[in-house]
Amino acid sequence: MKYFIGNWKMFGIPSSINILNKINSFRSRDINRNKYRVVITPPYTLLETFAKKFKNKKIMIGSQNCYQKNQFSSNTAAISPYMIKKVGGKYTLIGHSDNRAEGDTNSMLKDKVKFALKNNLKVIFCIGENKLQKNNNKTFSVLKSQLNKVLEKRFNKNNIIVAYEPIWSIGTGKIPSQKDLSKTTIHIKKVLKKIFKKNSPLILYGGSVDENNVKVFKQIKEIDGFLIGGASKSSKKFIDIIKNYYR
Ligand code: PEP
Numbered sequence: 001m002k003y004f005i006g007n008w009k010m011f012g013i014p015s016s017i018n019i020l021n022k023i024n025s026f027r028s029r030d031i032n033r034n035k036y037r038v039v040i041t042p043p044y045t046l047l048e049t050f051a052k053k054f055k056n057k058k059i060m061i062g063s064q065n066c067y068q069k070n071q072f073s074s075n076t077a078a079i080s081p082y083m084i085k086k087v088g089g090k091y092t093l094i095g096h097s098d099n100r101a102e103g104d105t106n107s108m109l110k111d112k113v114k115f116a117l118k119n120n121l122k123v124i125f126c127i128g129e130n131k132l133q134k135n136n137n138k139t140f141s142v143l144k145s146q147l148n149k150v151l152e153k154r155f156n157k158n159n160i161i162v163a164y165e166p167i168w169s170i171g172t173g174k175i176p177s178q179k180d181l182s183k184t185t186i187h188i189k190k191v192l193k194k195i196f197k198k199n200s201p202l203i204l205y206g207g208s209v210d211e212n213n214v215k216v217f218k219q220i221k222e223i224d225g226f227l228i229g230g231a232s233k234s235s236k237k238f239i240d241i242i243k244n245y246y247r
Helices: 014-029 044-053 081-086 097-101 106-118 131-135 139-148 178-196 214-218 235-246
Strands: 002-007 036-041 059-063 091-094 122-127 160-164 202-206 225-228
Touching (some): 002 235, 091 106, 122 139, 178 202
């Protein structure tokens, strides 16, 4: 099963549901529909209406983050995994580089993963090196540490998906070479197998994925799908990514 996950970031108002309607109607006619899953992570403001509208459809709705506590607390503006689950969210991103840059630490991320799983949300855990780390050949050690400091064997690996998103690639139009990405994905899988003993969670690639470059990633068999930012705000681009992947 492949995953096409659209991260809307700070985008969307109620009428943006038209984008999902178009993706859903494409998917329901697509001969390849049983080979992949579509997840969209709109902002918190749209979670409930979108989740309700697509409750019995094949598009799943998730959040872009969650707070590192279980249910309710006195933290102003915080949204817990319980609250996301209760409005119909099925997935949550955790550890997106935007949130790491705003102060999410490994110990906060570990609590986020723990409470998200406790509330039966599937976790899309984001990791990735920045440009300086890449230039200093630190990619493998950075990824290893991001994984080892947060994920644990007792977490259910079937409810965790790891998204490898090199920070230098997010929103820049730059993508890793096929060779580098293949090596990095194999490295991530190795680290995950060590953590989870034998089996690894699924691994996605994210960073400037579009309808043209998606074919390059198709060659890398270790990649189980994509986390798509900018291009997921257009139904046409998002649909073309899926179409071109299976072409
Ligand atoms: C992201 O922010 O998760 C992302 C992958 O963005 P983009 O596709 O725009 O690079």
